[in-house]
Amino acid sequence: MDFSETNHHRLSRPIRCIVKLGGAAITCKNEIEKTNEEGLEIVASQLREAMVSGSSLPKGVGMDWSKRAECSEISLNVDDFGDQELMELSNFIVVHGAGSFGHFQASKSGVHKGGLERPLVKAGFVATRISVTKLNLEIVRALARESLPAIGMSPFSCGWSTCQRNFGSANLSTVTKALDSGFVPVLHGDAVLDEAQGCTILSGDVIIRYLAEHLKPDYVVFLTDVLGVYDRPPTEPGAVLLREIAVNEDGSWSVLKPRLKDSSRQVEITVAAHDTTGGMMTKISEAAMIAKLGIDVYIVKATTNHSVRALRGELRGDVIPDDWLGTLVRFSR
Amino acid sequence: MDFSETNHHRLSRPIRCIVKLGGAAITCKNEIEKTNEEGLEIVASQLREAMVSGSSLPKGVGMDWSKRAECSEISLNVDDFGDQELMELSNFIVVHGAGSFGHFQASKSGVHKGGLERPLVKAGFVATRISVTKLNLEIVRALARESLPAIGMSPFSCGWSTCQRNFGSANLSTVTKALDSGFVPVLHGDAVLDEAQGCTILSGDVIIRYLAEHLKPDYVVFLTDVLGVYDRPPTEPGAVLLREIAVNEDGSWSVLKPRLKDSSRQVEITVAAHDTTGGMMTKISEAAMIAKLGIDVYIVKATTNHSVRALRGELRGDVIPDDWLGTLVRFSR
Numbered sequence: 092m093d094f095s096e097t098n099h100h101r102l103s104r105p106i107r108c109i110v111k112l113g114g115a116a117i118t119c120k121n122e123i124e125k126t127n128e129e130g131l132e133i134v135a136s137q138l139r140e141a142m143v144s145g146s147s148l149p150k151g152v153g154m155d156w157s158k159r160a161e162c163s164e165i166s167l168n169v170d171d172f173g174d175q176e177l178m179e180l181s182n183f184i185v186v187h188g189a190g191s192f193g194h195f196q197a198s199k200s201g202v203h204k205g206g207l208e209r210p211l212v213k214a215g216f217v218a219t220r221i222s223v224t225k226l227n228l229e230i231v232r233a234l235a236r237e238s239l240p241a242i243g244m245s246p247f248s249c250g251w252s253t254c255q256r257n258f259g260s261a262n263l264s265t266v267t268k269a270l271d272s273g274f275v276p277v278l279h280g281d282a283v284l285d286e287a288q289g290c291t292i293l294s295g296d297v298i299i300r301y302l303a304e305h306l307k308p309d310y311v312v313f314l315t316d317v318l319g320v321y322d323r324p325p326t327e328p329g330a331v332l333l334r335e336i337a338v339n340e341d342g343s344w345s346v347l348k349p350r351l352k353d354s355s356r357q358v359e360i361t362v363a364a365h366d367t368t369g370g371m372m373t374k375i376s377e378a379a380m381i382a383k384l385g386i387d388v389y390i391v392k393a394t395t396n397h398s399v400r401a402l403r404g405e406l407r408g409d410v411i412p413d414d415w416l417g418t419l420v421r422f423s424r
Numbered sequence: 425m426d427f428s429e430t431n432h433h434r435l436s437r438p439i440r441c442i443v444k445l446g447g448a449a450i451t452c453k454n455e456i457e458k459t460n461e462e463g464l465e466i467v468a469s470q471l472r473e474a475m476v477s478g479s480s481l482p483k484g485v486g487m488d489w490s491k492r493a494e495c496s497e498i499s500l501n502v503d504d505f506g507d508q509e510l511m512e513l514s515n516f517i518v519v520h521g522a523g524s525f526g527h528f529q530a531s532k533s534g535v536h537k538g539g540l541e542r543p544l545v546k547a548g549f550v551a552t553r554i555s556v557t558k559l560n561l562e563i564v565r566a567l568a569r570e571s572l573p574a575i576g577m578s579p580f581s582c583g584w585s586t587c588q589r590n591f592g593s594a595n596l597s598t599v600t601k602a603l604d605s606g607f608v609p610v611l612h613g614d615a616v617l618d619e620a621q622g623c624t625i626l627s628g629d630v631i632i633r634y635l636a637e638h639l640k641p642d643y644v645v646f647l648t649d650v651l652g653v654y655d656r657p658p659t660e661p662g663a664v665l666l667r668e669i670a671v672n673e674d675g676s677w678s679v680l681k682p683r684l685k686d687s688s689r690q691v692e693i694t695v696a697a698h699d700t701t702g703g704m705m706t707k708i709s710e711a712a713m714i715a716k717l718g719i720d721v722y723i724v725k726a727t728t729n730h731s732v733r734a735l736r737g738e739l740r741g742d743v744i745p746d747d748w749l750g751t752l753v754r755f756s757r
Binding site: 218252272 | 457485486488489490491493498500502505509510528529532533540541542544546547548549550551553554555557558561564565568573574575576577578581583585595598601602606607617622623
């Protein structure tokens with residue numbers, strides 16, 4: 092199928108920001124399938140603050156009219172909507188990771204390695220999708236309670252698939268149509284079909300890179316559970332927060348801030364990030380690939396004042412303020 | 425976009441049956457957002473029985489590895505899969521209604537009438553989708569617990585939309601790919617975008633008609649909460665179950681069974697079904713449109729012996745057995 096036309100679907104308004112809600116920021120790491128309710132509530136409220144145009148935040152009316160576990164009744168007053176004007180929201184896309192959802196099911200069954208003809212993999216595929224769509228529903232509801240018109244969209248249902256685990260092409264028209272109708276698409280890492288190996292896991296980070304490439308947002312924000320990217324695991328003594336990373340044309344990157352006294356220290360960081368800190372290197376690589384498109388990437392701790400500043404686009408100038416803590420990954424022209 | 429190619433996607437195996445799980449059969453009518461757990465469990469087990477080829481039903485291993493409200497732990501023994509062979513399942517598609525999910529949210533906001541620029545409609549759209557995807561997840565999980573590889577697919581995410589509330593075309597490739605990979609697609613009535621009026625509700629019945637037309641299943645089964653279609657509301661004294669309805673080339677229909685003594689009685693039924701019984705006429709009309717394609721439609725009470733016989737395709741002969749209670753709607757050639 093030729094997706095070229097739909098991938099160049101013109102949005103009536105440009106996309107301001109693609110936000111990654113990191114699994115670690117919105118779920119409880121050590122308990123299977125538990126959302127971080129409090130964190131999620133703050134994230135949703137910060138997103139709303141960032142998306143509403145103008146300086147004053149109008150009163151919003153909740154859009155989650157479903158029963159919640161803790162209460163048996165739905166409270167809804169239709170009259171609340173009588174004097175409401177539709178909030179003018181800028182275009183955001185939310186993509187979330189899995190955290191303590193999906194990971195257990197995927198790793199037990201090896202869904203990422205393919206092999207749908209094996210009963211364990213087939214069951215794991217089904218189980219993974221159940222778990223991640225359960226989380227997706229929770230996140231959509233949290234955003235809806237903050238008056239954000241969130242629409243859950245599963246990559247599998249969108250018809251996105253991979254080939255040899257590479258995400259070649261995806262029809263983005265459902266996403267762009269939702270945006271043009273004033274909704275906030277909420278996507279997620281998902282189990283998907285793979286032409287070569289039957290199935291695999293399409294991660295939230297890969298989805299973001301694809302969306303960034305084709306929809307060209309002004310900036311991208313990764314919300315995580317630490318202040319940003321460090322030169323070693325942040326729990327280790329002496330760990331240094333990398334404030335600004337410059338990405339070169341060839342995809343290599345170097346630390347611009349903090350200024351390091353000798354260049355051997357620079358190498359040390361690169362090696363450390365490569366070899367011992369695992370996920371950190373992946374995170375920088377993904378961010379670097381987006382930055383290479385000329386799109387600034389902010390990696391920042393969720394629910395902080397630093398995250399709200401990044402989400403609102405307050406750091407778009409040449410120099411990032413000293414009192415902002417986080418990691419900016421930027422193309423060095 | 426031209427869907428003609430994808431709509432003629434050739435399935436590697438034909439579709440045996442499209443099943444409608446009526447909202448009334450799987451949810452509790454009088455309580456908002458409550459599934460009929462017991463009924464749903466029986467429906468899932470009957471579906472499994474109907475889909476498994478061969479006479480003996482192999483041991484299945486559950487595919488819902490997510491936490492449930494009543495228990496905090498996940499029980500999974502990966503070794504259970506060691507000696508499993510993949511069940512040979514015939515191709516089924518499940519489409520469910522909303523019942524006590526979604527209806528409240530949709531009717532309070534008037535989503536079906538469109539007008540996304542109104543805050544109430546926009547909120548209702550979001551709230552309706554939350555509610556119906558919540559039900560979809562419950563149904564997928566119930567099927568997965570019965571070892572059925574169920575995959576929830578929301579019409580909105582599939583990119584299906586309407587124009588002037590008519591469901592013109594939909595890309596079915598995601599559905600057919602899921603089938604070809606051995607999954608059971610689980611679709612549902614949903615709030616969708618409408619080109620003319622902004623948004624509307626795409627009902628499960630309309631989805632089934634479209635799927636039947638394009639994917640040509642051997643037969644279609646509507647599971648409801650009464651034995652079948654009656655000549656008047658089944659709670660009224662003297663209500664007669666219509667056993668067989670013949671549909672003519674022009675879309676008109678007549679009752680073949682029970683044989684009615686005089687033709688005025690026939691007219692009476694038609695008028696009654698038209699005018700006073702509301703939903704019944706809609707049900708016959710939808711069934712008649714499918715029957716006109718040459719596809720037999722069985723309308724039958726869920727969780728009964730009658731439903732399992734219909735699902736298994738035991739009634740495919742010319743004459744339906746006297747001990748089967750339900751309504752067969754068939755094209756009269």
